[in-house]
Amino acid sequence: MLPTVVTEARRTFTDDLEARGFRDVERGRSQRVRTESGDRARLAKVTASYPLESDAADRLEIEGWLGVWHGSGFRIAGGAYPVDGLEGLLAETPESERPTTDPNDFRSALLDLVRAVE
Secondary structure, three states, X not given: OHHHHHHHHHHXXXXXXXXXXXXXXXXXXXXXXXXXXXXXXXEEEEEEEEEOOOOOOOEEEEEEXXXXXXXXXXXXXXXXXXXXXXXXXXXXXXXHHOOOOOHHHHHHHHHHHHHHOO
């Protein structure tokens, strides 16, 4: 049953991105991680772009991860974050007020959240 849940969750995740206006939605590699509860989650990478109407950048490139696993029941957790184009959107914001834009920090935070789901 887990393969069916994984397939459906991934399809729904990519469909949701497309419904929200993301383009070039592509499924990427997958990997396994251990959750904080000790379960093994299957993670799937998704990439996409979001067209912008700003002169600062034409699009926002994103990367997402979706985790699916089975412990005491099925668990599904995931999200997405910008990997390129955010700097252009923040160009007019004073440097002292700009948030961090490091995709590695975003990825670490997202994967920490996924691992914490019980």
